Amino acid sequence: MKKITNLKALAEHLGLSQTTVSRALNGFPEVNHKTRQIVQAAAQKLNYKPNARAKRLATGRSMAIGHLVSVSKGHEIVNPIFADFIAGASARYIESGYDLLLSLVPDENELSAYSDLVARDAVDGVIIHTPKEDDPRLKRLNELNLPFVVHGRSTKSNEVYNWVDVNNERAFFRATEFLIDLGHRSIALVNGMTDMDFVIRRTTGYQRALSKNDIESQTSYILNGEMTEPYGYRSAIALLDRPIPPTAIIASSMLVANGIRRGIEESGLKMGRDISVLSHDDDLSYFRDESEVPVYTATRSSVREAGYKSADLLIKTIENPTRPREGILLEANLIIGSSTRPAVR
Amino acid sequence: MKKITNLKALAEHLGLSQTTVSRALNGFPEVNHKTRQIVQAAAQKLNYKPNARAKRLATGRSMAIGHLVSVSKGHEIVNPIFADFIAGASARYIESGYDLLLSLVPDENELSAYSDLVARDAVDGVIIHTPKEDDPRLKRLNELNLPFVVHGRSTKSNEVYNWVDVNNERAFFRATEFLIDLGHRSIALVNGMTDMDFVIRRTTGYQRALSKNDIESQTSYILNGEMTEPYGYRSAIALLDRPIPPTAIIASSMLVANGIRRGIEESGLKMGRDISVLSHDDDLSYFRDESEVPVYTATRSSVREAGYKSADLLIKTIENPTRPREGILLEANLIIGSSTRPAVR
DNA sequence: AAGCAAATTCAAACCGCTTTGAATACAATA
DNA sequence: TATTGTATTCAAAGCGGTTTGAATTTGCTT
Numbered sequence: 001m002k003k004i005t006n007l008k009a010l011a012e013h014l015g016l017s018q019t020t021v022s023r024a025l026n027g028f029p030e031v032n033h034k035t036r037q038i039v040q041a042a043a044q045k046l047n048y049k050p051n052a053r054a055k056r057l058a059t060g061r062s063m064a065i066g067h068l069v070s071v072s073k074g075h076e077i078v079n080p081i082f083a084d085f086i087a088g089a090s091a092r093y094i095e096s097g098y099d100l101l102l103s104l105v106p107d108e109n110e111l112s113a114y115s116d117l118v119a120r121d122a123v124d125g126v127i128i129h130t131p132k133e134d135d136p137r138l139k140r141l142n143e144l145n146l147p148f149v150v151h152g153r154s155t156k157s158n159e160v161y162n163w164v165d166v167n168n169e170r171a172f173f174r175a176t177e178f179l180i181d182l183g184h185r186s187i188a189l190v191n192g193m194t195d196m197d198f199v200i201r202r203t204t205g206y207q208r209a210l211s212k213n214d215i216e217s218q219t220s221y222i223l224n225g226e227m228t229e230p231y232g233y234r235s236a237i238a239l240l241d242r243p244i245p246p247t248a249i250i251a252s253s254m255l256v257a258n259g260i261r262r263g264i265e266e267s268g269l270k271m272g273r274d275i276s277v278l279s280h281d282d283d284l285s286y287f288r289d290e291s292e293v294p295v296y297t298a299t300r301s302s303v304r305e306a307g308y309k310s311a312d313l314l315i316k317t318i319e320n321p322t323r324p325r326e327g328i329l330l331e332a333n334l335i336i337g338s339s340t341r342p343a344v345r
Numbered sequence: 346m347k348k349i350t351n352l353k354a355l356a357e358h359l360g361l362s363q364t365t366v367s368r369a370l371n372g373f374p375e376v377n378h379k380t381r382q383i384v385q386a387a388a389q390k391l392n393y394k395p396n397a398r399a400k401r402l403a404t405g406r407s408m409a410i411g412h413l414v415s416v417s418k419g420h421e422i423v424n425p426i427f428a429d430f431i432a433g434a435s436a437r438y439i440e441s442g443y444d445l446l447l448s449l450v451p452d453e454n455e456l457s458a459y460s461d462l463v464a465r466d467a468v469d470g471v472i473i474h475t476p477k478e479d480d481p482r483l484k485r486l487n488e489l490n491l492p493f494v495v496h497g498r499s500t501k502s503n504e505v506y507n508w509v510d511v512n513n514e515r516a517f518f519r520a521t522e523f524l525i526d527l528g529h530r531s532i533a534l535v536n537g538m539t540d541m542d543f544v545i546r547r548t549t550g551y552q553r554a555l556s557k558n559d560i561e562s563q564t565s566y567i568l569n570g571e572m573t574e575p576y577g578y579r580s581a582i583a584l585l586d587r588p589i590p591p592t593a594i595i596a597s598s599m600l601v602a603n604g605i606r607r608g609i610e611e612s613g614l615k616m617g618r619d620i621s622v623l624s625h626d627d628d629l630s631y632f633r634d635e636s637e638v639p640v641y642t643a644t645r646s647s648v649r650e651a652g653y654k655s656a657d658l659l660i661k662t663i664e665n666p667t668r669p670r671e672g673i674l675l676e677a678n679l680i681i682g683s684s685t686r687p688a689v690r
Numbered sequence: 691a692a693g694c695a696a697a698t699t700c701a702a703a704c705c706g707c708t709t710t711g712a713a714t715a716c717a718a719t720a
Numbered sequence: 721t722a723t724t725g726t727a728t729t730c731a732a733a734g735c736g737g738t739t740t741g742a743a744t745t746t747g748c749t750t
Contacts, residue, residue: 007707017730049465052407053705055706056707078631090448102431363736
């Protein structure tokens with residue numbers, strides 16, 4: 001039995017035209033029922049799969065989604081939430097047969113990377129990660145007319161675009177107010193780099209809760225930095241070293257919270273007893289805590305779900321480009337764990 | 346000025362044939378120097394980029410590398426080292442113009458996912474992540490004649506293949522012997538799932554060090570599980586609860602080590618004083634510790650570098666398929682931090 | 691100035707699929 | 721049975737590049 005590697009061979013093998021075979025396999029209605037059965041059975045048996053390259057060229061669609069992650073030269077951090085986000089998105093792509101194209105782009109070339117992708121016609125759409133407060137990428141993508149979804153938002157941009165975001169403002173408002181209700185008055189916020197949109201939103205939520213409760217917001221209680229474990233540690237050490245240390249600390253990620261805990265314990269204190277810690281929790285698979293009472297009180301929101309929904313929204317937009325742009329706001333749950341306690345005074 | 350979107354238009358614009366323009370852009374020697382200059386200048390100015398889809402079909406090459414990550418239905422963990430590995434590989438792909446295709450595959454379809462990829466002719470090669478001790482994927486890929494590189498090894502497989510791996514056996518041998526030299530005699534190993542090759546190699550190294558030093562290897566000191574933070578925590582609690590708790594613990598990853606530390610501190614002990622901890626450190630960007638004395642004594646090996654080297658090896662193999670298969674063994678550094686101390690007895 | 695090899699350029703075929711427009715087969719109608 | 725309509729099938733023309741084999745220039749020789 002000769003090897004069937006392309007449509008032509010399959011068509012000849014069946015004594016049919018390529019047209020008919022192609023249509024039979026792609027579910028066109030004008031093919032005789034019986035013929036279709038035969039064709040499908042043969043394709044199955046001979047393990048015929050249409051060549052992806054040829055298909056892409058012929059249809060003019062890439063059947064691929066680009067994820068462009070910008071990598072800064074200075075601080076080369078790969079966002080740890082990335083893997084879980086991708087896992088969620090990927091699940092959705094598989095359902096519709098899209099491939100996932102990943103490009104890590106040095107951020108000085110970022111804009112041109114998008115133009116290239118379009119010029120090369122390599123993807124049908126892209127997902128934007130960690131947008132800035134006024135992210136130039138959105139404008140560029142709209143100009144290029146390439147469908148895209150932002151994971152997060154770009155508050156100061158006046159572009160129209162699709163996005164999927166956690167309600168960071170409210171989550172951190174609630175987190176802060178929760179601590180205030182426990183009697184805490186000096187609450188620190190160990191946040192990420194200020195050029196990221198979500199960092200700003202979180203700060204806003206935090207400050208709104210303070211001012212609503214007539215607590216003076218001390219800027220010295222707000223720290224910003226690359227969200228690593230050592231950063232959490234250094235932040236805790238620095239905060240506890242203050243003349244008046246905070247009685248509660250809010251962390252922007254579990255990784256940071258882990259560092260904070262380390263700093264606290266190294267200072268001879270105990271988290272949840274001497275000082276409260278509340279973290280945002282992206283529900284990453286390798287931090288998932290199955291115990292009855294979670295270690296950390298946290299605002300939890302699954303980044304994997306965000307990935308799935310972003311992918312879903314993007315696919316809808318690709319398949320119907322005139323679809324109005326949509327924003328999806330995910331609410332975080334406030335989960336009570338054992339890292340928070342009423343303030344002792 | 347009309348928009349130049351394809352070769353034909355560019356050729357007409359220049360009054361040249363497609364052939365010549367194509368050759369000028371692709372650096373063929375038989376093009377007049379002056380002509381080439383003109384063509385290149387025009388392409389640059391008009392921002393002409395050859396259509397990726399057409400190019401792939403015409404050349405028969407996908408210019409894409411597949412990373413197939415298997416996701417188990419039961420324990421849906423995305424390996425946290427993945428992001429950094431990809432970052433390293435991506436840097437290498439960019440140098441040679443390859444795209445990175447990422448597929449998360451439910452592991453029951455794993456083998457067929459590879460066949461599909463080949464049948465669809467979607468990638469020029471693949472990277473295999475976290476191989477098992479006798480991984481069926483290697484045989485399959487060799488049969489399919491698709492170039493690949495394994496990140497790690499498959500000890501019991503008798504296939505011939507490219508691989509890039511850390512010398513896990515030696516790293517853990519050294520780690521264990523280091524602790525023994527400090528006087529430790531009961532050393533626990535908190536390792537990953539036993540179906541992964543590197544887990545087995547690490548166990549082997551650990552055991553070899555014990556037996557070399559005439560220490561009876563107690564299997565009860567070897568724990569296996571999904572390498573998460575909570576797993577590290579539970580392991581520490583369980584170990585410390587033993588009638589004779591270990592005086593030192595070796596952790597298979599920083600995340601696990603963090604959990605172990607949490608368990609230790611929760612038990613009222615102090616890591617590095619009451620009990621020693623030594624971890625393997627993949628040098629992940631979000632754990633990178635810039636302080637003078639690292640927190641953890643660790644066997645350190647950059648997974649990002651492994652990513653870069655794997656990509657490099659794969660590209661070499663793709664561009665020269667007859668190239669003999671190669672294995673690259675990376676040695677881990679033993680970095681002394683403050684989590685280890687001589688055993689008190 | 692003719693002759694010939696080397697340097698350039700070009701028209702056309704090809705990669706493997708989809709899709710258009712025409713052709714053929716079959717069934718129903720008059 | 722001739723006619724008309726509908727269901728199927730097909731040959732050929734793209735998609736946008738690369739590559740083969742032939743044609744045209746150009747540069748030297750004699």
